[in-house]
Amino acid sequence: MLSYIAKRLAIAVPTLLLLIIISFLLMHAAPGGPFTQERALPPQVLANLEAKYGLDQPLWRQMANYVWGIVAHFDFGPSFIYKDRTVNEIIAQGFPVTLTYGSLSFALAVLVGVSLGVAAAIRHNTWLDYLAVGVSIGAQVLPNFVMAPILVLVFTLWLRWLPGGGWEGGEWQYIIMPVVALSTSFMASIARITRSSMLEVLNSNHIRTARAKGLPERKVILRHALKPAMLPVISYLGPAFVTMITGSVVVDIYFSTGGIGKAFVDSALNRDYAVMMGVTILVGALTILFNLVVDILYAWIDPKIRY
């Protein structure tokens, strides 16, 4: 197991470095520097600015400094637009918010999705199955940017139950809509995947054996069917996590929750490259870490994988 983890880590580290290098090179390939304005700055001012941000040094030197700053001090450098703030501060402000509603959405999607899928598979071809399939097909075409306005329309404008946006330090009524908007389409996908894999497992030989020896149905499902049926779900969680983090951008903007998605889009519109790269790299690192966890979990559950 340890060597398996080590092998996965050996891939994860270069991936992350590659991501940092690619985004760094992209930033430098972009036409116009961070201080390009409509009215050109006097050359002396520009030179001083570039010296302050280290932009006058050769490219490899800048890149080495940047990578070293991240690896050694976890320092993404100063923001190019907000002169008094560092990228770290901007991220530290938004990250807890994103983490809160993100992990809640993830938990909700997995819990509801798996239960719905299992229930549908057990009651195959009954009204419950049709309902679950119908709901999950319907929800699949409701991505976060469609769910968000619909939720606001119903619960804020018509029913007046929930506030239409804001965060207020994470009061529950501000969390509900972001979480639901973010998790709906994943819930649907997870329910579909769970259902089809559960059906496949329930038709397999070892389940027939378990039933033949007279185990109660509940035990057959919980002890023997659930674990193998979870494998495709687990391998779906990696990509789902990436898409969910991406979706946080929409949530942050539509509900004004102030997470890192907001920081990202603001910096994108301001051309604040340092913040954009900082967020991209952070998200990339999270993704790689999460995929690592998923792989390990998969290897742990699936007896067919040898490590």
Next chain:
Amino acid sequence: MVVDTIKMKSLSDRLAAEEVKGRSLWADARHRFLRNKAAVVGLVILFLIGLFAIFGNYVAAWSNEELDFSVMGQVADLGGPSLSNGHYFGTDDLGRDLFARTVQGTRISLMVGIVGSLIAVVVGTLYGATAGYVGGRVDNIMMRTVDILMSIPYMFVLILLLVMFGRSIAMLFIGIGLISWLDMSRIVRGQTLSLKHKEFIEAAQATGVPSFTIIWRHIVPNLLGVVAVYATLLVPLMILTESFISFLGLGVQEPLTSWGALISEGAGTINYGTLWQLAFPLFFFIITLFAFFFVGDGLRDALDPKDR
């Protein structure tokens, strides 16, 4: 998201299996597809949407750029859907005809979906088939590269690209094209691996056909089933991606528009009582995605009739 790995796997197994029956796989599949009501309805809807995109402008009374000054400023009262003033779907908050803009948006969104999917088909098929056929270290390096690229949060990189190199449709295509082929190449590689040791490939090798010709003439045609199903399912994913970016205001720029941009505008104005601005683009968006999913699922079930 929509691509169910188990079903894709079973589809490739089935398509790689030896054929014994007299009727061709495709004739069988067509027959089964036509019996699947949801898929046929989906196909009809897609056909109608296509007609809407192509001929919608001949029906529209206004162009997508004209401002209707008679409703401007009182859109909530006068800009609603009506046949008498030619705004079949109403107007947006600037007084532009929503019907014409929906036609425009449908064109862009469909184009993005289809072009993105085509890039995936071409690049993904060639890449996956090469990796699978050549095998060994080349395969290892090629697939590790795909693994690495897949773990990059592509939406962020795509936004990065759009901001740095300017927002244009060409850039959007490049960005979407860069990421769309990854899954396809994996699926195609798996399929190629199971085709590689078939007798007809061996025969081709024995007669000295060069590798590239084998891939092009013998492997690729046999991948068609998997590729067709996956490409159909990829179109709605590409539309979703584009809509997401346009929703953020980073995609297609005015006066061009897309479903995502229209939904975003509609979502921004729900407070003012102009619900039609959200409803019409959303309707087209949702039924098209549904139709593509049903056609894709139908195609998959038709080519792989295992009962689930």
